[in-house]
Amino acid sequence: MSDDSRPSPAQAAPTSTGQAARTTPRTASRTAAVIPAAGRGVRLGPGAPKALRALNGTPMLVHAVRAMAASRAVSLVVVVAPPEGAAEVKSLLDAHALPERTDFLVVPGGDTRQESVKLGLDALPPDHDIVLVHDAARPLVPVDTVDTVIEAVRDGAQAVVPALPLADTVKEVEPATVTGDPEPVVATPERSRLRAVQTPQGFDRATLVHAHETVTDNVTDDASMIEQLGLPVVVVPGHEEAFKVTRPLDLVLAEAVLTRRRLTDGF
Numbered sequence: 571m572s573d574d575s576r577p578s579p580a581q582a583a584p585t586s587t588g589q590a591a592r593t594t595p596r597t598a599s600r601t602a603a604v605i606p607a608a609g610r611g612v613r614l615g616p617g618a619p620k621a622l623r624a625l626n627g628t629p630m631l632v633h634a635v636r637a638m639a640a641s642r643a644v645s646l647v648v649v650v651a652p653p654e655g656a657a658e659v660k661s662l663l664d665a666h667a668l669p670e671r672t673d674f675l676v677v678p679g680g681d682t683r684q685e686s687v688k689l690g691l692d693a694l695p696p697d698h699d700i701v702l703v704h705d706a707a708r709p710l711v712p713v714d715t716v717d718t719v720i721e722a723v724r725d726g727a728q729a730v731v732p733a734l735p736l737a738d739t740v741k742e743v744e745p746a747t748v749t750g751d752p753e754p755v756v757a758t759p760e761r762s763r764l765r766a767v768q769t770p771q772g773f774d775r776a777t778l779v780h781a782h783e784t785v786t787d788n789v790t791d792d793a794s795m796i797e798q799l800g801l802p803v804v805v806v807p808g809h810e811e812a813f814k815v816t817r818p819l820d821l822v823l824a825e826a827v828l829t830r831r832r833l834t835d836g837f
Contacts, residue, residue, distance in 0.1 A: 599699050599700050599723075599724055600645055600697055600698045600699065601641075601643045601644050601645065601646075601698065601701070601702065601720055602644070602645065602646040602647070602648060602694050602698040602700070602701055602702070603638040603644050603646070603648070603701075603702040603703075603704055603770060604648045604650065604687055604690035604691060604694075604701060604702065604703050604704070605631070605634055605635065605638065605647065605648070605649050605650065605690075605703075605704050605705075605706050606650045606683050606686040606690065606703070606705070606706065607631050607634075607649055607651060607652075607659070607679070607706035608650055608651060608652045608653065608678075608679030608680065608686045621634070621706035621707065622659075622662070623815075623821070625709060625815070625821065625825065625828065626824075626825055626829075628666065629662060629666075630706060630707065630709045630815060630824075631649065631659070631662070631663075631706045631709075632662065632663065632666045632668075633710065634704060634705070634706045634707075634708065634711075635647050635649065635663065635668060635674070636668065636669075637708075637709060637710065637711050637712075637713070637716065638672075638702065638704055638716065638770065639668060639669040639672040640669070640716070641713050641716040641717050641720065642671070643700075643716075643720045644672060644702070644716070644720075645671070645672060645698070646672065646673045646674075646675065646694070646695070646698060647672055647673070647674050647675070648674075648675045648676075648690045648693050648694065649663065649674065649675070649676045649677075649706075650676075650678075650679040650686040650687070650689055650690045651676050651677070651678060651679055652678075652679060653678045653679055653680070653681075654678075656676050656677065656678045659676050660676040675693060677689055677690060677693045682788050683790075684782070684788055684789060684795075687703055687782065687792060688782045690703075691775075691778065691779055691782060694775070698775065699774065699775045699776070700720060700723050700724065700772060700773070700774065700775060701772070701773050701775045701778055702716070702719065702720070702769075702771065702772050702773075703769065703770060703771050703773070703778075703792045704769045704770035704771075705769045705814060707814050707815045707816065708768065708769050708812050708813065708814050708815070709815065709824065710811045710812065710813075710824060710828070711732075711768070711769070711770065711809065711811065711812035712809050712811060712812070714809070715732050715768075715770075715807075715808060715809045716770055718732065718806050718807065719732055719772040719806060720772055722772065722804060722806050723772040723774060727772075727774075727802070727804050728773065728774045728777045728796065728801050728802060728803075729771070729772070729773050729778075729792075729793050729796040729801065729803040729804070730771065730772040730773070730803070730804055730805075730806055731767050731768070731769075731771045731772075731791075731793045731803060731804075731806070732767075732768045732769070732770070732771075732805070732807065732808035732809070732812065733765035733766055733767045733768060733805045733806075733807075733808045734765065734766050734768070734807075734809075734810065735761075735762075735765060735766075736761055736764045736765070736766055738761075739758065739761055740758070740759055740764060741755050741756075741757075741758055742755070742756045742757040743755055743756055744756055765805055766808075767791065767793070767805075767808075768808040768809075768812040768813075768814075769791075769812070771791065771793050773792065777796060777799075777801065778792060778795075778796070781795040781796050781798075781799055782795065784799060785798050785799070811827055
């Protein structure tokens with residue numbers, strides 16, 4: 571795989587129309603996935619950036635890219651690399667087998683996740699009107715979940731997030747000023763109304779671009795930017811294997827999932 575053999579999407583980066591998304595279902599669309607992978611993942615400890623940590627001998631980023639490319643609806647994957655590490659990430663992807671039907675592009679990221687997603691959006695060619703934003707730290711999301719998100723956007727949703735019901739009771743607390751101090755409980759939200767959000771999150775491209783041009787707060791996910799614009803966000807079923815690899819114990823769980831897939835699915 572070589573980026574040199576493909577047209578440069580950056581040369582045809584679109585400008586935002588600032589318009590609301592269409593309200594009628596789509597008849598034809600192309601889907602691109604943006605994977606921000608510029609963070610260092612300090613909770614996994616010292617070493618390589620989190621996205622480059624090995625999972626069963628293969629970097630998590632490669633697993634995440636393969637997960638997006640596994641959907642036949644995804645024709646382009648844009649990886650947003652650490653600002654000084656784009657060449658390394660490009661070489662990494664070149665060294666691993668990836669689906670031939672999907673194009674890949676690596677661009678340097680920014681100082682924050684929001685900046686990195688915006689840089690990924692800027693690199694998209696104009697003929698992709700559905701955008702997925704996927705965490706590199708969720709390397710095992712099943713293709714059925716990816717396709718469910720895409721279909722919801724195709725059916726007219728402006729923003730779609732996969733999510734799971736919570737198994738635990740959640741407490742709202744007054745945060746302690748000193749780490750480790752007791753924290754007073756403020757409220758107990760109704761668990762049946764809560765969901766744990768995953769990725770990929772799917773968007774009408776024009777809506778997402780408009781959000782990134784309008785919302786200046788540093789937010790934790792792109793769907794919350796759409797919410798700040800007062801636009802609807804819908805939830806579709808997520809999957810337990812789309813968990814985020816954040817701590818060392820998550821790596822152990824991810825390795826177990828891959829082992830099970832090899833034994834049962836030939837993955």
